[in-house]
Amino acid sequence: MVKLSIGIDIGGTNTAIGVVDHEGKVLIEDSLPTPPKKYNPAADKQVSDDLLNGFISDISKIVKSLIAKIDLKHEIVESG
DSSP: OEEEEEEEEEOSSEEEEEEEETTOOEEEEEEEEOOOGGGSTTOOHHHHHHHHHHHHHHHHHHHHHHHHHOOSOEEEOOOO
């Protein structure tokens, strides 16, 4: 069984998501835009919460999609 980890790099413009093996080799990756501040210029808490929840949901969908595309018997492991 191959042990894999999920890497997520949240940048100011783009968020990259990748599935990597124990040696750090990227097996598959995808990205999505990071929500810009212009979507909530007044820093309204409800808007911030809604943006964050939507962003996390989008990341989760991409992670699930990437994992489904891995054609290996695998285990997702925690790194710390």
